[in-house]
Amino acid sequence: MKSGNRGYAFALNLNKYENAHQNENCMGKFNLIFSLNGFYDGTALGPIRVGCIPMLECSKCGVAYYLPKFIKILESIIAENLITSKGILNKKQIKFLRQYFDLTQEALGKMLDTDKYEIAKMESSKYARVMSVEKQIVMKLRFAKLLDIKSAETLYELSEPTDKEVKIVGEWFPKGEEEVKKLLKKVS
Numbered sequence: 001m002k003s004g005n006r007g008y009a010f011a012l013n014l015n016k017y018e019n020a021h022q023n024e025n026c027m028g029k030f031n032l033i034f035s036l037n038g039f040y041d042g043t044a045l046g047p048i049r050v051g052c053i054p055m056l057e058c059s060k061c062g063v064a065y066y067l068p069k070f071i072k073i074l075e076s077i078i079a080e081n082l083i084t085s086k087g088i089l090n091k092k093q094i095k096f097l098r099q100y101f102d103l104t105q106e107a108l109g110k111m112l113d114t115d116k117y118e119i120a121k122m123e124s125s126k127y128a129r130v131m132s133v134e135k136q137i138v139m140k141l142r143f144a145k146l147l148d149i150k151s152a153e154t155l156y157e158l159s160e161p162t163d164k165e166v167k168i169v170g171e172w173f174p175k176g177e178e179e180v181k182k183l184l185k186k187v188s
Contacts, residue, residue, distance in 0.1 A: 042071065046092065084149060
């Protein structure tokens, strides 16, 4: 392991990324790097600051990819936090959850006893309409059941709407070499 200004880099044998270079003639090797205090912008929520993002980067051509397993872990943490939050969800959060569960606007509309046009209005920034508290409780309870979340009864205590950004906090960010190695085993 060597430390650089972009984070920690590990030399790995990542054969499945051999053909993933920007330049097809590139013969560089991919390394695991950790982008510290970076932003992940792959969801409907917009940019989310994440303490540590593991990425694969070619040392020669510079092409870089998020680790797919890490992104799945990150998005599941975001979804679980949104579902169990006591706050009313904003438009971006509703859209994120719909996309996370791979639902169309029509499918979510059926789940909530409404139609796809109402869901589109609830997700659009052009309209002031936000999903009602009752529909949000139903949606959160159904999503909680899909994720097997046992603490769903707290969803009945929803509070006023907030537009606070999702904060990923916790002890799961690697803080030292040993924790980085444990994370590496989980995501690779």
